[in-house]
Amino acid sequence: MEAQIKVKRFNPENESESFFQDYSIDVAEDSTILDGLIKIREELDGTLALRCSCRASICGSCSMKVNGSAKLVCKTRIKEVSLEGEPVIVEPMSNFPVIKDLVTEMDLFWSKVKSVDPYVKTNFEPEAEHIVSNESMTHLLGVMNCIMCGACVSECTALEVDPTFTGPAALAKAYRFVADPRDEDKKNRLGKLNENTGVWDCSRCLACVEVCPKDVAPMERIVKMRDLAIEEGYTNTSGYRHTESFSDSIKKHGRLDETRLALESTGLLNISGLIDLAVIGIKSLFKGKIPPPLPHKPKEADKVTSIARRLDSQETEE
Amino acid sequence: MKFAFYPGCVARGAAPELYKSTMLVVDKLGIELEEIEKAACTGAGVLQEKNQKLGDVLNIRTLALAEQMGLSVMTICSTCQGVISQANHRVVNNPEYLEEINKELEKEGLHYSGKTEVKHLLWILLEDIGIQKLQDMFSIDLSSFNFAPFYGCYLIRPSDALGITENPKRKHSLDIVIESTGALATDYAGKTRCCGFPILLINQKNSLKMVAKHTGDAKDNGADAMVTPCPLCHLNLDGYQAKARRQNKRGKADLPILHLPQLIGMAMGLDPKELGINKHLVSTANFIKSIKTKVS
Numbered sequence: 001m002e003a004q005i006k007v008k009r010f011n012p013e014n015e016s017e018s019f020f021q022d023y024s025i026d027v028a029e030d031s032t033i034l035d036g037l038i039k040i041r042e043e044l045d046g047t048l049a050l051r052c053s054c055r056a057s058i059c060g061s062c063s064m065k066v067n068g069s070a071k072l073v074c075k076t077r078i079k080e081v082s083l084e085g086e087p088v089i090v091e092p093m094s095n096f097p098v099i100k101d102l103v104t105e106m107d108l109f110w111s112k113v114k115s116v117d118p119y120v121k122t123n124f125e126p127e128a129e130h131i132v133s134n135e136s137m138t139h140l141l142g143v144m145n146c147i148m149c150g151a152c153v154s155e156c157t158a159l160e161v162d163p164t165f166t167g168p169a170a171l172a173k174a175y176r177f178v179a180d181p182r183d184e185d186k187k188n189r190l191g192k193l194n195e196n197t198g199v200w201d202c203s204r205c206l207a208c209v210e211v212c213p214k215d216v217a218p219m220e221r222i223v224k225m226r227d228l229a230i231e232e233g234y235t236n237t238s239g240y241r242h243t244e245s246f247s248d249s250i251k252k253h254g255r256l257d258e259t260r261l262a263l264e265s266t267g268l269l270n271i272s273g274l275i276d277l278a279v280i281g282i283k284s285l286f287k288g289k290i291p292p293p294l295p296h297k298p299k300e301a302d303k304v305t306s307i308a309r310r311l312d313s314q315e316t317e318e
Numbered sequence: 319m320k321f322a323f324y325p326g327c328v329a330r331g332a333a334p335e336l337y338k339s340t341m342l343v344v345d346k347l348g349i350e351l352e353e354i355e356k357a358a359c360t361g362a363g364v365l366q367e368k369n370q371k372l373g374d375v376l377n378i379r380t381l382a383l384a385e386q387m388g389l390s391v392m393t394i395c396s397t398c399q400g401v402i403s404q405a406n407h408r409v410v411n412n413p414e415y416l417e418e419i420n421k422e423l424e425k426e427g428l429h430y431s432g433k434t435e436v437k438h439l440l441w442i443l444l445e446d447i448g449i450q451k452l453q454d455m456f457s458i459d460l461s462s463f464n465f466a467p468f469y470g471c472y473l474i475r476p477s478d479a480l481g482i483t484e485n486p487k488r489k490h491s492l493d494i495v496i497e498s499t500g501a502l503a504t505d506y507a508g509k510t511r512c513c514g515f516p517i518l519l520i521n522q523k524n525s526l527k528m529v530a531k532h533t534g535d536a537k538d539n540g541a542d543a544m545v546t547p548c549p550l551c552h553l554n555l556d557g558y559q560a561k562a563r564r565q566n567k568r569g570k571a572d573l574p575i576l577h578l579p580q581l582i583g584m585a586m587g588l589d590p591k592e593l594g595i596n597k598h599l600v601s602t603a604n605f606i607k608s609i610k611t612k613v614s
Contacts, residue, residue, distance in 0.1 A: 068507075157471075157512035161527035201521050203528070204363055205512035206475035223367040230368075239520045246364040250376070254358045256327040265519035273522075280557050280599070287597045289334065296330050299355040303426055304376065310422070311372040 003027050003078050004087035005036050007048065009101050018098070021045075022087065033073040033081070033088060034062055037102070049101040057213060060149030064102050065091040070151035072213045093154035095163070109150055112166055116174035116193075121185035136181040143176045143221055145214040152208035152218050158201055165201045166193075168208035168218035175221035178228060190229040199225045200239035241265050251312070253297050254304035319446060321392035322384035323351035324402070324436075327359050328549035329394055335594025336549050339579040340394050340439065342593060346455060346586050347447055351392065354383050360401040362550075363472075363516075374415075375422045377405035382423050382430040391436040394579070396548030399438040400472020400480065406436060407479035438473060440491050440547045440578055449498045457587035461500035462612050463543075465581065466536035466573075467492035467509045468555065470548030474510045492578070496545060499585040504541040508532035513551035518558070523565075529558050530566035533573045543574040543605055545581045552577060556598045574602040584609065 003025055010018035023040045034052055041048045052062040057075040064073050067081055067089050082088045096104035122130070152168035159165050166174075171193070178189050193199050199222050208218040230240055245264035249257040266273040298304060329337040344351055357380040359365075361373040380402065384391045393399040409416040410432045420429055437445070443452055469492055473480065482488050493503040514528030533555060536544055546552050552575055560571035575598060576584075583593040590596065590606045 157528065158517070158524060160511070161514075161531065162521075162524045165524075196521075201517065201524060203512040203514065203524075204516045205471040207471070207512075210475040210477060223363075226367055237520075242519050243364055243367055246362070247368050250359050250361060250365055256331070256359045256362075258327065258331045262519065276522075276561075283599050284332070284557075287599060289332065289597055296327070298357055303356065304358040307375055307379070307422060307426075308372060311369060311375060315369050315371070 001027055001029050001031075001078075002085070003031070003036055003082065004085065005033070005040065005078075006087045006089045007037075007040075007101065008089075008091040009048070010092075010098050011047075011049075011100050012098075020089075027078065029079065031078050033064075033066060033071075033076050033078055033090065036078055036088075037073065037090065049099075049103045051103045058147065060147035063093055063149040063151045063154065065089075065093060065154065070094075070154040070211045072149060072151070075213055093150055095153050095156060095159045096150065104150070106150065108163070109148075109153060109167075109169065112170040113148070113173055115166065116170050116177070117185070117189070118173050118177060120177060120180055120183050122182060123184050130182050132181050140176055140179060143172055143179075143216055146172055146176075146216045147214060149213065151211045151213060152216075155207035155211045157205045157207055158203045162197075162201065164197045166197050168202070168222070171199060171202070171225070172216050172218040172221045175225055178225055186228075187232050190225065190232050191234060193225055194229045194234040194237060199223075199229065200237055238265050238267060241267060251305060251308035254301040255296055255298055319348060320350040320352065320389055321437075321442070322387050322389040323353045324357055324380060324391050324393050324398060325353065326393065326395040326398040326549070328553065332553060333549040333577070335597040336394060336552070336577045336579065339577055339583050339593040342588055343579040343583045343586070344439075346583075346588075347443075347452075349392070349442070349447075352387060352389065354380060354387070354391070356383055360398050360405075362397050363401055366401070371419075373401070374405045374408060375419055377402045378409055378416075378419045378430050379423055379426070379428060381406060381434040381436065382428040384436075385430060385434050386428065391434060392442060393436065393438050394547070395550065396438065396470025396473035396546075397550050399436065400470075400475075402436050403481075404476070404479045406432075406434075438547055440473070440495060441485070441488055443495055443582070444487060444491050445485065449494065452495075452582075453498050456499060456585040458585050458609075459500050460585055463499075463501040463609075464504050464540045465496045465499075465501050465576075466504035466506060466539070466541035466544040467496055468513065468532065468536075468544050468546040468548075468551055468575075469510050470546060470551045471510075471512055473547060492545065492547060495578070496581070499581065502540075504536055504539050506532075506535045506539045506541075508535050513546075513548075513554045515550045515554040518554055525554065526558055526562035526565055529554055529562035530568040533559050533571075533575075534563065534566075534568035537569075537573050541573060542608070543576050543602075545576045545578060547578040549577065556600050559600050571600045574598060574600050574605045 005023045009021050053059040055074045057072050062073045092098045092102045092104050159167050177183050202222045242265035245261045358376045366373040496503040514525030518525040556575040580593045595602050
């Protein structure tokens with residue numbers, strides 16, 4: 001089968017800007033994109049730089065953008081992404097500096113992983129194996145599947161605007177130890193993750209969940225840690241106030257009280273934030289949009305509030 | 319064609335022009351709506367951070383109420399659609415969990431079979447009305463315009479919960495609908511990215527960087543306006559555009575942000591003011607003028 005592969009090329013030693021180069025190669029029907037790229041490098045263009053190792057979606061080194069979103073190219077067949085023989089567009093991952101062509105610089109990625117202390121911390125020196133029950137570890141199975149390929153980081157919409165954000169891969173790794181039954185540093189870990197660049201900076205866009213080739217679901221781990229941080233008593237964040245106010249509003253009225261949510265999340269002592277809100281409010285008034293002073297309630301709102309009360313107490317019992 | 323209607327909190331609150339333009343447009347489309355008046359807020363993923371089961375019970379309750387009405391559900395908010403779809407996906411794929419949720423609903427005399435369909439107006443245009451029939455209802459030629467699609471995260475991801483594998487066109491639905499009006503759908507990277515609204519009240523600086531980037535990029539790529547099926551995206555992209563563009567040195571707030579039914583209504587020849595296009599915080603005066611001059 002003839003495959004068209006369009007590769008984003010960049011060599012900082014010779015070029016000031018990246019450009020796309022088209023390759024046409026003959027490959028087997030079931031070839032992966034990585035097979036195609038290797039064939040290009042071996043037979044057509046020895047200058048093409050790419051990174052790969054295991055070729056079996058275990059090592060995580062061949063993450064690249066394929067038709068706009070990050071994938072392991074060893075796991076993706078050409079036919080899957082080029083149904084009618086259209087060119088497959090291959091680019092280096094986003095949110096990483098490019099070293100050459102499809103090879104990205106991973107230093108910042110690894111330093112963020114290291115920043116979450118990715119190892120079990122205990123207050124004692126175990127004399128033998130530290131044995132825990134299977135059941136107490138099952139919730140970590142998914143997150144342990146992470147192969148550190150960086151696909152989630154490439155897609156992360158928060159990192160796109162703020163490179164200091166810890167990011168989905170390192171935060172998923174943090175969860176792996178925060179939620180480990182053997183770890184005794186949970187409170188400190190959560191305290192650190194509760195600060196700026198930590199769990200509250202995630203925009204909950206689900207991009208990491210969508211692209212992860214191993215179903216690690218980093219965002220779900222991040223929001224879980226928000227809840228765990230609150231349980232540990234870290235409540236001095238606008239993130240906490242936002243979640244509390246939102247949940248409260250639904251529990252009390254069945255629907256969202258937008259005005260109260262904006263005020264409470266901003267914080268009633270945050271004067272500049274409140275002025276900011278007032279400006280938007282006044283502008284809306286001028287456009288004839290009057291924010292509802294009272295929350296709108298569904299019919300028989302008491303049904304919703306009693307469900308909320310019931311499930312809230314269920315959760316507390318658990 | 320009749321649907322159980324779930325308007326969501328924002329269309330009833332901060333974006334009344336979305337509610338109004340939806341009503342005008344569905345009337346023309348021949349869609350009859352019956353509002354699910356007892357339905358609660360979806361929780362928007364925020365409630366779910368604290369208590370996912372509570373969120374699931376409330377959303378499955380909405381689907382059970384629709385089942386009682388014997389109707390599929392129509393939403394007009396990407397976030398509502400996504401959050402209800404996610405809850406539905408969880409129970410449909412886990413019969414034990416569905417039973418657990420049904421136990422809660424039984425106390426109110428409700429039951430969910432797992433079969434209620436829930437669809438955003440955008441998908442209904444594509445799948446139930448059909449592009450051909452939709453175009454037959456358009457009376458205004460918008461071919462000299464360029465509209466930037468902005469989907470809203472929860473209408474795009476996670477694709478398995480949103481039925482995108484079975485209905486691959488949903489992935490490009492907004493581009494398709496924009497192009498059906500004769501207009502060009504702006505090609506720019508931001509259309510499936512995050513608008514920043516979920517972190518507006520948590521990390522405003524980052525949130526506004528997102529607004530500035532997407533509105534600025536859309537404008538640089540030739541957009542006359544942006545169209546979104548999500549009122550939460552609208553709140554940020556419209557309400558905070560001036561501050562975001564200023565703070566991030568991306569020029570003035572010059573990109574009007576339209577709700578999806580406002581675009582459809584315009585193509586149908588409805589009065590822009592009736593559709594509430596003049597209600598947005600980014601000025602739409604020049605845009606409305608250009609519509610009137612270019613099409614007359």
